[in-house]
Amino acid sequence: MAATAAIKPALVVVDMQEDFCPPNGSLAVQGGREISSTINALLSKPGFITRVLTQDYHPRNHISFASNHAEPNNKPFISSITMQNPAPGKQSETKPQQLWPIHCVADTPGATIIPEIDTSKADLVVQKGKHPQIEMYSVFADAFGNRDLSINAQSVSLDVAAALREKGVTDVFVVGLAGDYCVKYTAVDAVKAGFRSWVVEEATRCVVPDGWGAVKGELEAAGVSVISIMDPIIHGI
Template sequence: MSRAILIVDVQNDFVEGGALGVTGGTEVARGISHHVAAHATEYAVVAASRDWHAADSDNGGHFHAPGEEPDFNRTWPVHCVSGDHGSEYAPDFDTGHVTHHVRKGMGVPAYSAFEGVTEQGEALATVLREAGVTEVDVVGIATDYCVRASVLDACREGFDVRLLFGLHAGVAEGTSAAALEEMTAAGARVSAP
């Protein structure tokens, strides 16, 4: 069996101080860096996803319309605009072991890393299958949104999925708890790193 790790959206706009900063995001970035450094040889693929939204666009209605308030469900404040500071990886996330960078949400709403493509234009599922991956560890931000969507898609794609406890941070306690229930119901396991 071959294992991969998927690191979801550890970006400046999703850690403290960012446009959609999540409490605990910086600590999670550090924890992920330590985990990957200690276990890099165990992973056939180390994939990191990023929101990579188009500038001067509402990205298919993902960004709230001018003059309207975001509902923080389907519409969001402007964040992770491609090439801007907010879209870059958080400084506490060491990308030295990343083998594949995945960009998603380029002009359209996208939550799951499986909706994105690598810099070479390959779908994440294709990359994993070509590497012989059968097991996927998932970590990152935010538990109740993009981590949730990525875990559910990984399960749908037939991978054996583990969410590494303590290496993810959510927006809110209630929605994060609901997301954990949904992920485990879909077949994912939550386990210690």
């Protein structure tokens, strides 16, 4: 029996944007552009019942931008600050946030999806990270795990979990950039949202190039299946 008879899969292509890709991206991931052909092959598979493209889409005053903080605590990749949970009744909850170079500012060229990706195959395009005071690596939830759109309305343009459930999706396949941040958190949150979750390892790259081994361990510990593009389940879609 074909895999598609047992599952209803969705493909989530995470943040394949100019600022995350060489040669000019402000937060370029090594090899990020090179995975486009693999992603396009997945986008073309007829068995996906929906295909979602995500975009980081930050305001210029976003909390994660190092330049928005005072010296000396404003070094990209090195410094961190403290974020506060925006959810009602949870403002006392805090967590550290690593600081980044300015990237993927809304309505700028750096936020656009790279032309190598066949966006004509997308059913949904979702912008995330729009709230100035909270990070949102995952398309399903902000950094504190808030998934209620009444809280996240300023952060994300669509409740993706609800949209997938409406289509009867059972399994979410996650690819894109970066494997150690937005791909990882999207895949883990797909499990928390009640889906079976998969990451296709040839279709992602990490900010830390040699960090994939540790990321795989984190994904698998969270219930995410890390598979090859040659896996039989991919052939069945």
